Structures are given as C-alpha cells and as structure tokens.
Amino acid sequence: MNIDSLSQILSTIKFDSQGLIPAIxxxxxxxxxxxxxxxxxxxxxxxxxxxxVCYWSRSRKSLWKKGETSGQHQELVDFLIDCDGDTIxxxxxxxxxxxxxGRRSCFYRSVQNDGTIKETMKVExxxxxxYNS
Amino acid sequence: MNIDSLSQILSTIKFDSQGLIPAIxxxxxxxxxxxxxxxxxxxxxxxxxxxxVCYWSRSRKSLWKKGETSGQHQELVDFLIDCDGDTIxxxxxxxxxxxxxGRRSCFYRSVQNDGTIKETMKVExxxxxxYNS
Numbered sequence: 001m002n003i004d005s006l007s008q009i010l011s012t013i014k015f016d017s018q019g020l021i022p023a024i025x026x027x028x029x030x031x032x033x034x035x036x037x038x039x040x041x042x043x044x045x046x047x048x049x050x051x052x053v054c055y056w057s058r059s060r061k062s063l064w065k066k067g068e069t070s071g072q073h074q075e076l077v078d079f080l081i082d083c084d085g086d087t088i089x090x091x092x093x094x095x096x097x098x099x100x101x102g103r104r105s106c107f108y109r110s111v112q113n114d115g116t117i118k119e120t121m122k123v124e125x126x127x128x129x130x131y132n133s
Numbered sequence: 134m135n136i137d138s139l140s141q142i143l144s145t146i147k148f149d150s151q152g153l154i155p156a157i158x159x160x161x162x163x164x165x166x167x168x169x170x171x172x173x174x175x176x177x178x179x180x181x182x183x184x185x186v187c188y189w190s191r192s193r194k195s196l197w198k199k200g201e202t203s204g205q206h207q208e209l210v211d212f213l214i215d216c217d218g219d220t221i222x223x224x225x226x227x228x229x230x231x232x233x234x235g236r237r238s239c240f241y242r243s244v245q246n247d248g249t250i251k252e253t254m255k256v257e258x259x260x261x262x263x264y265n266s
Contacts, residue, residue, distance in 0.1 A: 005248020012250065022155050024166060031164035033157060036220040081250070082239040083232050087169040089240040099216050106215040107222040109145075115138020117145065117214070 001048050010041055014086040020056060023088040025098065028077040034098035034105040037064070039088060051076050053090055070130040072096035102127045134181050143174055147219040153189060156221040158231065161210040167231035167238040170197070172221060184209050186223055203263040205229035235260045 001009075015021050020038045027034055037055040039047070043063055046054040050065075053074040057064040067073025078091035099106040101123060108121035134142075148154050153171045160167055170188040172180070176196055179187040183198075186207040190197040200206025211224035232239040234256060241254035 001246065001248045009244055009248060009250070022169060024157050024169060026166055033159055033166060033222055036155060036157060036215065079244040080240040080253075081242045081244065082169065083234050083236075083241070084239070087239070089166055101216050103216075106217070106220070107213040108216070109214045111142055111212040111214065113134065115134045115142060117142070120213075 006045060006048060009081075010044065012081060012085055013044075013088070014084065015040065016086070020058070021086060021088055023053075023055065023090055025053065025074060025090045025092050025094070027094045028091045029093070032105055033107060034092075034094055036106070037066075047076055047079075047090075053092055067095065070096070070100075072098065072125075072130065074098070097125050097130075100127060100130070102130060139178060139181060143177065145214060145218055146177070146221070147217065148173065149219075153191070154219060154221055156186075156188065156223055158186065158207060158223045158225050158227070160227045161224045162226070165238055166240060167225075167227055169239070170199075180209055180212075180223075186225055200228065203229070203233075205231065205258075205263065207231070230258050230263075233260060233263070235263060 013021055019040050023037055023039045025035045038058055040056040043054045043056045053066050053076055055064040073095050074092040077093055080089040097104050102125040103121045103123055108119055110118045110120045112118050146154055152173050156170055156172045158168045171191055173189040176187045176189045186199050186209055188197040206228050207225040210226055213222040230237050235258040236254045236256055241252055243251045243253045245251050
C-alpha cells in the first residue's frame with residue numbers, strides 16, 4: 001500500500017484522546033476471538049508494511065510486534081473498520097497461541113450462572129518456554 | 134445470579150479510569166463479531182439481571198439497553214473475561230441486525246490492498262424503520 005492510500009485509511013480512523021484505537025483479533029480459520037489490544041498510527045503503518053500485526057503496548061509505551069519474542073505471531077488477513085471508525089477488527093492467521101498464559105485465546109474465563117468462573121481452555125504452550133527463550 | 138456472586142465477578146474486572154471496560158459482541162451461532170461497545174458496573178448488573186446485553190453509552194452518558202428502541206436486541210449466551218480482566222467477550226444471540234446502519238455487523242468496511250475501502254455487507258434493514266418507530 002502506498003503512503004497516500006495509507007494516509008487516507010488513517011484519516012477515516014477515529015483515534016481516542018491518547019491517539020489509540022481498540023483492535024480485536026479474530027482467527028480467520030476458526031473464527032474465535034483471540035485477543036483485544038490497542039493500536040496507534042505507527043502500529044497500523046507497521047502492520048500494513050510487514051503484513052504482521054503490530055499493536056501499541058500501553059504499559060511499555062512502545063510498538064508491540066506481536067510474536068516477536070514468543071514466535072506466536074499474527075498474519076494479517078483482513079483489516080476492518082467499524083461504522084463509527086473507532087474500533088478495528090483484525091482477521092488474522094494466528095501462529096501458535098495468542099495468550100501469554102499459553103492458551104489459544106485470552107478469553108478463556110467464562111462466568112457461570114452460579115457466579116463462578118470456569119476456565120474453558122487448556123494451556124497449549126508452557127509460558128516459560130514462550131518468553132524465556 | 135445472587136448479589137454476592139455478582140460482586141465477586143465485578144471484583145475480577147479491571148475497569149479503566151472512567152469506570153468502563155470494552156465489550157466485544159460475537160454472534161454465538163455464526164461466530165461473526167458484530168460490534169464493540171463499553172460497559173460499566175451498572176450495565177453488567179443489568180445484563181445479568183435481564184439476560185439481555187446492556188452497554189453504557191459514552192455519548193449519552195446513560196445505560197444503553199441494546200435493542201430497546203430498535204428491537205434488535207442481544208440475548209446473552211456466554212460472558213467471558215480475558216486474561217488481564219480488562220476486556221469482555223459477549224457471546225450473544227443477535228436478534229436482527231447489530232449495526233445502526235442496518236447491517237448485520239458494524240465491521241463492514243474492509244481495507245483493500247490498494248488502500249481503498251470496500252463495503253462487504255449489505256443493508257438488511259432500513260435504518261429509518263429501526264429508529265423512527
């Protein structure tokens with residue numbers, strides 16, 4: 001994508017007062033929602049440039065190239081903007097697991113009718129192997 | 134769900150400085166992500182009480198019982214909390230369309246490789262019929 005086209009895309013996006021926008025990642029094959037994180041202009045530029053999803057880490061205040069440390073990266077398949085322009089939906093090919101706990105998705109805690117929380121997904125990768133390598 | 138159980142659930146949720154948390158709605162049958170909006174404590178209580186999804190409208194600064202005006206409500210099927218406790222995934226039975234434009238999902242604008250934006254969904258309901266009744 002050329003610079004003019006990207007600037008036009010960015011102009012349709014409504015960033016919040018921090019310059020951020022929530023981005024939902026959904027696996028393109030299985031359709032499960034695997035995570036939600038934040039993007040800024042720079043991370044969107046990097047995502048289109050590399051074809052791999054890059055978020056903005058609010059805690060580290062830096063670009064977060066998903067999977068750069070863990071290897072569990074996300075290939076961008078489709079980039080969707082909602083009706084109001086204030087949320088992004090990323091359709092991705094998830095390589096390995098999305099969650100830092102080693103689970104496929106970050107949404108593994110389900111609230112039951114009796115108010116207890118049930119864990120619905122198993123740990124697929126040992127987190128110490130994801131981040132200590 | 135009794136009051137104690139609900140209070141325990143609410144204590145595991147990390148609301149932001151405005152007392153809000155992003156909530157993604159995903160259709161339980163078709164698995165498409167239909168919208169993202171915000172919840173606060175009160176809207177979560179209302180959602181569990183009624184079994185229908187209730188958000189917090191940031192623009193109107195009031196509870197937003199989804200579908201109350203338009204009839205396009207969302208039945209709660211599953212309420213999932215992410216690993217960090219700062220995002221909610223609602224699995225819902227979407228009655229009618231989720232988007233105020235009359236489309237099934239708010240995520241109908243897809244960024245193409247050439248930088249253009251393609252609308253990927255048709256308008257299923259006339260928006261004037263949704264809100265003028």
